Amino acid sequence: MSIIMKPMTIGRLSKAANVKITTIRYYESVGLMGTPDRSESGQRLYGSLDVERLSFIRHARELGFPMDDIRTLIELQTHPSSDCAVVNKIAQNQLGAVRKRLGQLAALERELERMVTSCEGGKVASCQVMASINDHTECSSKDHERIKPL
Amino acid sequence: MSIIMKPMTIGRLSKAANVKITTIRYYESVGLMGTPDRSESGQRLYGSLDVERLSFIRHARELGFPMDDIRTLIELQTHPSSDCAVVNKIAQNQLGAVRKRLGQLAALERELERMVTSCEGGKVASCQVMASINDHTECSSKDHERIKPL
DNA sequence: GCTTGCCTCTACAGTCGCTGTAGACTGTAT
């Protein structure tokens, strides 16, 4: 296998790594992807290493890692002989975050279930769903954590 | 109980409903909270109805409802004799969204678990966590759904 | 009255991780 391969345009890279073109350019702008070579007319040119790097980023994103962590992971990849404890820590933090979020969402599920099953139609004035949202005596946690989107 | 009560400033409302001052002003700017009366010097003045409305918004947000849905819910609250089917539909959609997200996060949890348990220390070059992120043959879903934050 | 110190005001920029748009240029196929 030769190391030098015919370079591909951003569109081909996009399909190869299953990442949108605009997203690739965004990753470049924030330094997740390096600055690629350009053709004479100014089009970005990529090689197979870029496909691997972009696929890595995509998979890490699918696993929910924030961009800062991914930056760190890529940095570590370029120093293969360093200790992988940092890598492990990042992954464990991520697992902890996922589990925490799972707990929050499970609580939401229970409360929403209770709400919709107690609604038996009728007017808004007597709607149990509305009453449930109004009733903030229970489930009103004291924590000031930011509410996250689904 | 008299309907007319001594008005409170935004700071008191903030504590009463457990919503930050800046967030209250933001809710006003996007029309979730109405435009309040002002004191002579221009400070916002609120009453107990505002506490209830803001608490309603907060609880709905805690349940993950998007602002547009909350706008609809508040609108419906002002027409108590209308059918609560819309309310129920919004809540059921929300429950569906929560369940879908729970499924996604459970899958993430499994994969992250597998990653961190297979890491046994050592160098980055041989790190199983890194290998797992690089290995995008499995779990590479074809859906182009946007990746959501935790 | 004066100071101290918190409260509130407006207006705008920044957060995260992208997506969408506008308008111009390039490359390829027929």
Place this chain on the structure above:
DNA sequence: ATACAGTCTACAGCGACTGTAGAGGCAAGC
């Protein structure tokens, strides 16, 4: 030659806020 798809830059927008700057307001203690 023409059509059409691909690519370029630059910037605005999304949701749901948060943070900052700089100014003015208010109650309590001296």
